[in-house]
Amino acid sequence: MTTVKEVCRLAGVSTATVSRALKNPELVSAKTRERVFKAVQESGYRPNMLASSVKTGKSNSLVVLVPNLSNPFFMRIIQGIEQAAHEQGYSVLLGDTQGEPAREHEIAGMVLSNRADGLIHLDHSFPFSANDAHLAERVPVVSVCERIMGDKEFPVIELDNYAATRSLAKHLVNYGHKKFGIIAGQRDSQIHLDRLAGIKDVFATEGISFNEDMIVGGAYSIEMGQQGARDLMAKENRPTAIFCFNDDIALGTVFELKRMGIRIPQDVSVVGFDNIKVSAFIDPPLTTIDQPAHDMGRRAVEVVLQIIKGVPLKRNREIFPYNILERESSGPVNPDF
Amino acid sequence: MTTVKEVCRLAGVSTATVSRALKNPELVSAKTRERVFKAVQESGYRPNMLASSVKTGKSNSLVVLVPNLSNPFFMRIIQGIEQAAHEQGYSVLLGDTQGEPAREHEIAGMVLSNRADGLIHLDHSFPFSANDAHLAERVPVVSVCERIMGDKEFPVIELDNYAATRSLAKHLVNYGHKKFGIIAGQRDSQIHLDRLAGIKDVFATEGISFNEDMIVGGAYSIEMGQQGARDLMAKENRPTAIFCFNDDIALGTVFELKRMGIRIPQDVSVVGFDNIKVSAFIDPPLTTIDQPAHDMGRRAVEVVLQIIKGVPLKRNREIFPYNILERESSGPVNPDF
DNA sequence: CTGTTAGCGCTTTCAA
DNA sequence: TTGAAAGCGCTAACAG
Numbered sequence: 179m180t181t182v183k184e185v186c187r188l189a190g191v192s193t194a195t196v197s198r199a200l201k202n203p204e205l206v207s208a209k210t211r212e213r214v215f216k217a218v219q220e221s222g223y224r225p226n227m228l229a230s231s232v233k234t235g236k237s238n239s240l241v242v243l244v245p246n247l248s249n250p251f252f253m254r255i256i257q258g259i260e261q262a263a264h265e266q267g268y269s270v271l272l273g274d275t276q277g278e279p280a281r282e283h284e285i286a287g288m289v290l291s292n293r294a295d296g297l298i299h300l301d302h303s304f305p306f307s308a309n310d311a312h313l314a315e316r317v318p319v320v321s322v323c324e325r326i327m328g329d330k331e332f333p334v335i336e337l338d339n340y341a342a343t344r345s346l347a348k349h350l351v352n353y354g355h356k357k358f359g360i361i362a363g364q365r366d367s368q369i370h371l372d373r374l375a376g377i378k379d380v381f382a383t384e385g386i387s388f389n390e391d392m393i394v395g396g397a398y399s400i401e402m403g404q405q406g407a408r409d410l411m412a413k414e415n416r417p418t419a420i421f422c423f424n425d426d427i428a429l430g431t432v433f434e435l436k437r438m439g440i441r442i443p444q445d446v447s448v449v450g451f452d453n454i455k456v457s458a459f460i461d462p463p464l465t466t467i468d469q470p471a472h473d474m475g476r477r478a479v480e481v482v483l484q485i486i487k488g489v490p491l492k493r494n495r496e497i498f499p500y501n502i503l504e505r506e507s508s509g510p511v512n513p514d515f
Numbered sequence: 516m517t518t519v520k521e522v523c524r525l526a527g528v529s530t531a532t533v534s535r536a537l538k539n540p541e542l543v544s545a546k547t548r549e550r551v552f553k554a555v556q557e558s559g560y561r562p563n564m565l566a567s568s569v570k571t572g573k574s575n576s577l578v579v580l581v582p583n584l585s586n587p588f589f590m591r592i593i594q595g596i597e598q599a600a601h602e603q604g605y606s607v608l609l610g611d612t613q614g615e616p617a618r619e620h621e622i623a624g625m626v627l628s629n630r631a632d633g634l635i636h637l638d639h640s641f642p643f644s645a646n647d648a649h650l651a652e653r654v655p656v657v658s659v660c661e662r663i664m665g666d667k668e669f670p671v672i673e674l675d676n677y678a679a680t681r682s683l684a685k686h687l688v689n690y691g692h693k694k695f696g697i698i699a700g701q702r703d704s705q706i707h708l709d710r711l712a713g714i715k716d717v718f719a720t721e722g723i724s725f726n727e728d729m730i731v732g733g734a735y736s737i738e739m740g741q742q743g744a745r746d747l748m749a750k751e752n753r754p755t756a757i758f759c760f761n762d763d764i765a766l767g768t769v770f771e772l773k774r775m776g777i778r779i780p781q782d783v784s785v786v787g788f789d790n791i792k793v794s795a796f797i798d799p800p801l802t803t804i805d806q807p808a809h810d811m812g813r814r815a816v817e818v819v820l821q822i823i824k825g826v827p828l829k830r831n832r833e834i835f836p837y838n839i840l841e842r843e844s845s846g847p848v849n850p851d852f
Numbered sequence: 853c854t855g856t857t858a859g860c861g862c863t864t865t866c867a868a
Numbered sequence: 869t870t871g872a873a874a875g876c877g878c879t880a881a882c883a884g
Contacts, residue, residue, distance in 0.1 A: 233859085260584065269608050274594060291564040293606070433796040562862075566863090567863070867871090868871080
């Protein structure tokens, strides 16, 4: 491997000058600078990032914890993160946690062993092990979408889940629906609570009675959508409208209902959440909530970099705007269903 | 930050002993080891990975170049990569290249600046800049799915694309189809050539005439599928069966054909490639080629680690088995269409 | 503007 | 089995 030494030799200068010419060119005379550049060129020198990181104490990378890499919604966030990070000269260490605490601890540990300067978390769990909790105090952490549980309040980039499900609920109520079902994802998260609250709030003002046993599910997957659809349709008071807490669930629900001979939206209306790409291209196209996932990812990077750089945050919680997409999977209630 | 020094102080030993106790515990007496462990515990010490990397010259990370993070098929590969890497104690630096050479060069550069020990490429381009080409000689590189173009032949993990499209073509020919259309992804890749060859081969033996102008498209996206479907249906000799070179394209094609009032598979058969998750849940479920994406990702890690460790490779090209999934988007030809 | 020098935190000889 | 000491490749005072 060619190191500074080699460049020094070729350019006939000291290591300090090489380092300067590369990092702070304005501190070096034009002709020396040229000599150094030429030497770098000739030798094919690449500074060893690790070595400089040891010196400066900054790794210039961020670690991102994702509960499930195959969720397309997360991918949109990550794309935003990756782009913004890259623009700021940071690289992204990606860890798929599968929601397993052990893996979260391990990956989050990278930021404790100086491999990353900050952490972006796409889940609601406290990512460090109990052992590391006190060390984690000084670590720049931001969460996207989910609020991290625990004593310390971490900055969060999120959607107004409450308002979003409210508008979804209003949309369905306006269509005359009175009997609802919900297929949930993770039930123990703040998101779940917020979304549920939005729905129940509308029910309350509209005088719609809703029974907790009309909430089924418990994972953000297509299969859960299928299962949930079957469970809901087996109830004696089966719903005419179903809230799915993400689009994957909605995809499974739509598939399964159609398989059961139930028409959408003529018999049952289905709404999703997230607006993943395919949602617009299924049959029928899905009514859903569009989240600015990409921008939220970008913003998460900005915020974590602010923390890293010691810039005080204006606010600890940033709420991004949603957009309700009224497509063809929802429609007027069918009184005969 | 707590460093070795602190542990030394607490345990009353030298830095060398601490280092040994942590990396090669067997070189240290049981009681010293215990003292060190206790000191580590108390101080909450975390070794600075960067510092050790500088010494050892190994970063224990791999960089992965993805042309498009939002392609679900790539995500399956990456999931495999991430898991395998993690099991081997490696972390994954992920770079979304958007197919832009500039970004590829920049990200691939990480492996030249000691930030990563090897590179896994999910595209067919030579990832280094012309400038870095000679440096790249010594870099462990593996490609998955696509063969990297250029003088040097890099190891590759791929599918038998030729055989896969052959069986897809046979499947359609058996259904009586004679008029075909193809909606391609990237046209300048080896994959494209292989897949095309497989199809044409079957056409040749079956005596089916095929005109190059029945090949449309040029990007692996849903939108390209829509566009391609429109283009194909506008031809005077419109096809009764369409090969889509990935499932995203097929999704768009199915959507657009249905929108045009064309029934699938009664009027037109559509087949995809990749078997992304949603393919089984659209209407109709998609006939496609299942690629063992996850395993291919895992294998890529094994191979790149072999190169890193200097273990000679048995073969430079590994072909993974495909599996044709005959679902409902393909069926008997409709002579009246 | 440039060179000398002293480390960053860790690993690894070499001697004891 | 342990410690002293010499670096890994780079950066950053401090002099000059």
